[in-house]
Amino acid sequence: MQVIPVIDIRNGVVVRAVAGQRSEYKPLETPLAPTGAPLDVAHGLASLHPFRTLYIADLDAIEGRSDNYAHIIRVATAFPHARLWVDVGITRFADADRWLALRNIDVVIGSESLKEAAELRAIRDNSRFALSLDFSAQAFLGEAEILHNAGLWPANIIVMTLARVGAGQGPDLSRLNEILPRAKGKNVYAAGGVRGVEDLIALEKAGVAGALIATALHDGRLTRKELGQFHAE
Known part of the structure; x- marks a missing residue:
């Protein structure tokens, strides 16, 4: 099963998630990196395990402010052999063009951001896109057809429970x-x-292909040995 580290960026620094309440996210302090700069955090994660995929959420872009394009490009350049899954609040397929121009960046389409479910028809057969099905504690975030019409889904699906x-x-x-x-x-x-590790075992038994993780990596609750055990990529 694949383990994918998550890097959430706001105002040029990595922040620590708090139950999906983005207004409460604070700058990340981690033993893996000397600063909260995205590139420092990426190097810190790489020191823990040779992950082949990183997930980056640009919270400024998702929330409709400016973006953190330069920081993301620095990470992509420093890790040319890694895939970066990038969620930048894409609202329509055409907005993905500048990201697809970068060979090691794949685009995550979040259901909370997508304007129309029909946009998924353009990407469902494109391996460089993933769909994030976003949920609050109880409700689906996005147009109902995105959730109910599995025929629109691309090959990679993220089930994102923001409250957790x-x-x-x-x-x-x-x-x-x-x-x-x-x-x-x-x-x-x-x-x-x-x-x-117990949660990873449960997910693997359920048939999940992988898990997006941040806090357990920075808090040391997943060790190098355990990551190797799960063939984290």
Whole structure:
């Protein structure tokens, strides 16, 4: 099972998630990096394990402010052999062009940002896109067709339970078990709530392809040995 570290950026620094309440996110302090600069944090994560994929969320772009393009490009340049999954609040397919021009960046389309479900028809067969199905504690965030029409989904699906991000409540297995049968062979990734190796074992048994993780890596609850055990990429 793949483990994908998450880097959330706001105002040029990496922040620590707090139960999906983005207004409460504070600059990250981690033993893995000397500063909260995105490139420093990326190097720190690489010192823990040779991850082949990183997930970067540009919170400024997602929330409709300026973006952190320069910081993301620095990470992409420093790790040319890694894939970067980048969520920059894409609202329509055409907005992805400047990111697709960078060979090691793939674009995450968040359901909370996408204007129309029909936009997914242009990307569902494109391996450089992933769809994030975004949920609050109870509700789906986005147009209902995005959730209900699995025929629109690309090969990689992220099930993002924002209320569990950084909350230490464990992954949302109930929701994942609803999505997995409908994904019909697509890769489903869990985002939010992973506390340690026991949660990874549960996700693997459920048939999840991978997990997006931040807090457990910075807090030392997932060790180098455990990451190797799960063949983290």
